[in-house]
Each structure stands twice: as structure tokens, then as C-alpha cells.
Amino acid sequence: MEHTEFNKELVNFLNASTTPWHAVKQMTDRLDAAGFQALDEREDWNLESGQGYYVVRNGSSLVAFRTGTGNVARSGIRMVGAHTDSPCLKVKPNPELRRKGYFQLGVEVYGGVLLNPWFDRDLSLAGRVTVLDEEGSVRDALVDFRDPVAFIPSLAIHLDREANSNRTVNAQTDLPPVLMQVPEDDTTRFADLLAQQVTAEQGLKVRKVLGYELSFYDAQPAAVVGLRQDFIASARMDNLLSCFIGLQSLLHSSGEEPALLVCNDHEEVGSMSAEGAQGPFLESVLDRWCGADKAKAIAHSMMISADNAHGIHPNYMDRHDENHGPILNQGPVIKINHNQRYATNSRSAALYRHISDELDLPHQSFVVRSDMGCGSTIGPLTAGTLGVTTLDIGVPQFGMHSIRELIGATDGYTLFRALVAYQDRPALF
Incomplete structure (x- = not known):
């Protein structure tokens, strides 16, 4: 090789x-x-x-x-x-957050994450989902949305004048990613979105989502970088x-x-x-x-x-x-x-x-x-x-x-x- x-x-x-x-x-x-x-x-x-x-x-x-x-x-x-x-951001068991028409997911910090670089990046979502299929069997399925489906926007510097000198990140309040906009009466369940993804990727007909372990990740692919291609970034x-x-x-x-x-x-x-x-x-x-x-x-x-x-x-x-x-x-x-x-x-x-x-x-x-x-x-x-x-x-x-x-x-x-x-x-x- x-x-x-x-x-x-x-x-x-x-x-x-x-x-x-x-x-x-x-x-x-x-x-x-x-x-x-x-x-x-x-x-x-x-x-x-x-x-x-x-x-x-x-x-x-x-x-x-x-x-x-x-x-x-x-x-x-x-x-x-x-x-x-x-290190990454993992989705919580009851993650749905609805604020001002934005649908977000609560996340838990896994490992010693360097948090600031997670802001303002195209994020996707992947992991393992455990489901009950139509035949009544409990099965594991891998999912990977691949497309950018979420974003954690920074607070504009006009609203945080000390952002470049004294910025801290609150893992509970600052990190929930934004996935989409929804009407005020929205009842979207994250489990239903997961069931649709399992069916689309694996062809499984899902009766119920029983559990999951899912992580957000940077949707930007790995690349050879540098003026003389000296490095690999990923x-x-x-x-x-x-x-x-x-x-x-x-x-x-x-x-x-x-x-x-x-x-x-x-x-x-x-x-x-x-x-x-x-x-x-x-x-x-x-x-x-x-x-x-x-x-x-x-x-x-x-x-x-x-x-x-x-x-x-x-x-x-x-x-x-x-x-x-x-x-x-x-x-x-x-x-x-x-x-x-x-x-x-x-x-x-x-x-x-x-x-x-x-x-x-x-x-x-x-x-x-x-x-x-x-x-x-x-x-x-x-x-x-x-x-x-x-x-x-x-x-x-x-x-x-x-x-x-x-x-x-x-x-x-x-x-x-x-x-x-x-x-x-x-x-x-």
C-alpha cells in the first residue's frame, strides 16, 4: 500500500x-x-x-x-x-424543545469536548436505534442522516460584547441545536422522525422506537488540506x-x-x-x-x-x-x-x-x-x-x-x- x-x-x-x-x-x-x-x-x-x-x-x-x-x-x-x-454531543432521552417556533433537541456532553468549535457548523446526526418491528421483534438499526440537519448558532457579538475576551459555554442552555421551524401547535415527536429514518435507511417497518444512542457530528467531510497538502483535517x-x-x-x-x-x-x-x-x-x-x-x-x-x-x-x-x-x-x-x-x-x-x-x-x-x-x-x-x-x-x-x-x-x-x-x-x- x-x-x-x-x-x-x-x-x-x-x-x-x-x-x-x-x-x-x-x-x-x-x-x-x-x-x-x-x-x-x-x-x-x-x-x-x-x-x-x-x-x-x-x-x-x-x-x-x-x-x-x-x-x-x-x-x-x-x-x-x-x-x-x-467527544461529542449526544441526544437526551426526552429531547424535544420548542421555543419561538424553533424545534430543538436537548443534548448531553460526552467526554471532554472542546465546545466553542461546535457553534456555526453544519451538523448531522447518527447512531444506533432500537426498535420494535411490525413482527414484534426488538431490533437494532444504524442510522445516519448524512445531510446537514442541525445548527448551533452563535450569539451575535452585538449582543455579547465580551465574546472574544470572556466567553463561556453553558452546556445546558447554549448547546441545543436548531433542527427546523414548526407551528405553535406542533406535536412532532423525535421518536417518529427516527422511525421514518430507520425505515428509509434499513427498510424496517417500525412499530415503536424503544431507545437510541445518537450523536451530532460535523457534516463537513474529511479532507487533505494545506497549500502543499501537508495535512489531513477531519x-x-x-x-x-x-x-x-x-x-x-x-x-x-x-x-x-x-x-x-x-x-x-x-x-x-x-x-x-x-x-x-x-x-x-x-x-x-x-x-x-x-x-x-x-x-x-x-x-x-x-x-x-x-x-x-x-x-x-x-x-x-x-x-x-x-x-x-x-x-x-x-x-x-x-x-x-x-x-x-x-x-x-x-x-x-x-x-x-x-x-x-x-x-x-x-x-x-x-x-x-x-x-x-x-x-x-x-x-x-x-x-x-x-x-x-x-x-x-x-x-x-x-x-x-x-x-x-x-x-x-x-x-x-x-x-x-x-x-x-x-x-x-x-x-x-
Whole structure:
């Protein structure tokens, strides 16, 4: 796969993966096309050597793996981890708001959203809807309105003279998007609009909408940008970029060595869920794959937790340690925090540096300023749960947790090449 082809497929993936459920559907479609077999947690598994498999939980988290051709207890597993969720605005259960003839929806902030960029953008709506169909069966359906259906207008500066110097956002009162205008006696139910959308997209005849998990998202598609096309701009780059890189590396590995990709939901809100990194999903899959040899397999294994890093912003250079300011398009970033907000240690970092050096690929390091707090990833959670050697790494980006984020156009492909070599490596240590 070449650099330009990789980015083209990345842009298509980002545009189609508007929610965690849509992202997992995109990944399973690619796994199916590559001959991977779907597994059901409710059934027995009969795993064969040299085969590829995947299992989905809640429709929003996925574990895909190649069993390899050798003994997993001696070979270990080359693991890559990422997360499918991104900070966003989610629709409340009873969302309808009618004010001065405008139909709006109440929203809940999901994760650490950078709120100001959500104003004055074309928004669409997507997610999972659970319905009762005409036959009396309860069914899940994915919906994606695709078209711009909502807008959160800013208050004009004439009515807020301090907007550029002292603006705050009240998540309860300032964020409900405007969807349409309605007459004063309007009785439109959001559930009815959803039922119509399910029927239009999925062909299901809906008797009743029983529940939903829906997110607003930026309707502007991902794009290669910059005077010399140095960058890629998109929503949900954190962390669908790493999901895509991890998936592509697994699909392009030889399959000789045991390798695994886990993409968890709910990282942005702490990972404590049935399908989150603090939940039992990954360990359950390893139990069924490795059986009594799991402890030995983990002792020979490594996890690379791939989650984007903070590139040094040219307008805010003082927010970085002077010796650790990652530059876009200068390689993936090894993330280090001795207080274990990142799980990198000298051993895991050394292996990645060695692989990169063998391929003549660039790499960088990041340490947060000593007077600032440090974010975290699924890396420490996975390391603490499994006891597996772990590396935290990520592509540098601007605008993390904004509605639109920016990466360098070469860094994703660089990480992809390193991960393929990592998954094909006969011995990790």
C-alpha cells in the first residue's frame, strides 16, 4: 500500500465512521472482505492455526486477531489497542424543545469536548436505534442522516460584547441545536422522525422506537488540506485514526505470528463499561483463545496503545516542554509519563525505536510539562489488567477534542508501516 492510497482509504473510513457503531461496521466489512471469520460470544469457538477472527461487543467495540502458525504460549501476541469513541454531543432521552417556533433537541456532553468549535457548523446526526418491528421483534438499526440537519448558532457579538475576551459555554442552555421551524401547535415527536429514518435507511417497518444512542457530528467531510497538502483535517481523528491504522496493519501483516487489534468504546469517559478497556472484553477473548496458556502467552506479548498525541502548536509553544514538542509529519510520538498516565517503559520504547530505525522511519517523544496535568489512554488500563508490556504511542495532531482536528499527511502511514513490521516480528524481546 502506498502513502496516497493509504490516505485515500483513511478519508473514506473517517467519513463513513460517524459513530462507534458505524466505525465497527466499517471495520467488520473490511475484515469480512479479507476472509476473517466472525465469532459469537454466546457460542463455542473452534479456533484454527493460521486463521483470522473477530468478535464484536455492543456493536461498538471489536477484537480482531490472527492466531498465527506457531504456539501462542511461546510466540506471544503482538497487540495493538485503540478506541472507537470521540467527544461529542449526544441526544437526551426526552429531547424535544420548542421555543419561538424553533424545534430543538436537548443534548448531553460526552467526554471532554472542546465546545466553542461546535457553534456555526453544519451538523448531522447518527447512531444506533432500537426498535420494535411490525413482527414484534426488538431490533437494532444504524442510522445516519448524512445531510446537514442541525445548527448551533452563535450569539451575535452585538449582543455579547465580551465574546472574544470572556466567553463561556453553558452546556445546558447554549448547546441545543436548531433542527427546523414548526407551528405553535406542533406535536412532532423525535421518536417518529427516527422511525421514518430507520425505515428509509434499513427498510424496517417500525412499530415503536424503544431507545437510541445518537450523536451530532460535523457534516463537513474529511479532507487533505494545506497549500502543499501537508495535512489531513477531519472530525473524530482522535481516535478513529488509530483504529484505521491498527486495522490496516493487521490486514497487511503476514499472519505468521499471533497478532491482535482491540478497539474499545468509552475511552473518553473512563473506559469502565462492559466493552471498555477497564471491562472484561479483551481478557475474555484471550481466555478463550489461549486457555491455560494465557499467562505464558502474555509474558511473551506486548501491547501498543495507539492514541493521538499533542503536536506543538506554533501559536502556543509555551504549553510544551522545550525538549519534547512533537512536530506534525516528523513521525509518531512515543508518549512517556513516569506517573503511569502512559504505560510506556524503556523496554517497550526501545523495541519501537529499533523497529523504526530498521525501516529508516522517524519517531519522536512526548513528555508533558512538569507543571501541567497529563492525559491518559487505554494503555495503563490494559497493562494493569493483563500485566502485559505496553507502549503508548500516537500520531501528533492539532485541536484534540475539537469538532475538527488536524494531523500530518505522512504520520499515519509511518505508524502503519512500523506496526506491520511489529506484527510480523518473530520475537519481540
